[in-house]
Amino acid sequence: QSVLTQPPSVSAAPGQKVTISCSGSSSNIGTNYVSWYQQLPGTAPKLLIYDNDSRPSGVPDRFSGSKSGTSATLVITGLQTGDEADYFCASWDNFVSPVIFGGGTKLTVL
Amino acid sequence: QVQLVQSGAEVRKPGASVKVSCKVPADTLREMSMHWVRQTPGKGLEWLGGLDPDNGEIIYAQKFQGRVTMTEDTSIDTVYMELSTLTSDDTAVYFCTSAFYSSWSRWFDPWGQGTLVTVSS
Numbered sequence: 001q002s003v004l005t006q007p008p009s010v011s012a013a014p015g016q017k018v019t020i021s022c023s024g025s026s027s028n029i030g031t032n033y034v035s036w037y038q039q040l041p042g043t044a045p046k047l048l049i050y051d052n053d054s055r056p057s058g059v060p061d062r063f064s065g066s067k068s069g070t071s072a073t074l075v076i077t078g079l080q081t082g083d084e085a086d087y088f089c090a091s092w093d094n095f096v097s098p099v100i101f102g103g104g105t106k107l108t109v110l
Numbered sequence: 111q112v113q114l115v116q117s118g119a120e121v122r123k124p125g126a127s128v129k130v131s132c133k134v135p136a137d138t139l140r141e142m143s144m145h146w147v148r149q150t151p152g153k154g155l156e157w158l159g160g161l162d163p164d165n166g167e168i169i170y171a172q173k174f175q176g177r178v179t180m181t182e183d184t185s186i187d188t189v190y191m192e193l194s195t196l197t198s199d200d201t202a203v204y205f206c207t208s209a210f211y212s213s214w215s216r217w218f219d220p221w222g223q224g225t226l227v228t229v230s231s
Contacts (some may be wrong), residue, residue, distance in 0.1 A: 035218070044205055046204070047219035092216055097157065098169060100157070100214060101154060101155040102154075
């Protein structure tokens with residue numbers, strides 16, 4: 001069981017918006033930055049968001065991140081079929097581990 | 111974009127060890143903080159350990175302490191992850207990844223293509 005909790009799956013239609021949550025506690029998300037990763041089928045994870053809400057160059061602005069309290073959220077707007085993937089949040093916990101991951105959320109674009 | 115190239119799939123028997131390699135672009139290893147993460151169907155992504163650039167030491171996840179060793183060979187721009195006393199629970203895809211790792215921010219980019227390690231009798 002992951003320290004960071006994500007919904008196992010979300011779905012939405014092309015063009016719509018979807019939000020993926022990542023819930024933690026005061027010892028991880030509550031005090032530390034969150035990053036998000038996209039993993040397309042059969043490939044390695046790819047960095048989408050770092051430091052809660054920063055996008056690396058090359059990541060479309062359809063992807064955005066935010067953090068409030070002990071939860072973080074990834075928002076994807078203008079959904080495309082190519083966005084079908086697993087999405088993982090990550091942070092670190094001041095007591096448990098220098099690096100922790102959420103269990104992952106499978107996005108289906110209907 | 112920096113490319114990390116990992117060694118091929120491995121099959122081991124329970125109790126054995128495995129050593130996975132990850133080649134980084136020439137002359138960049140000294141600038142990188144390399145980490146290892148594995149992925150299993152049952153437990154998702156798990157961090158095994160990596161370099162803390164603040165003190166130059168390798169830090170390991172408590173779960174793998176004593177079983178995992180991370181090394182590097184700068185002459186051939188390659189890092190290694192060796193995991194010993196394997197069990198079926200260690201069957202996973204192992205990724206190397208370059209980390210931005212500090213006391214105030216941590217993230218991983220890019221990632222190697224992954225190496226499947228299968229532990230089976």
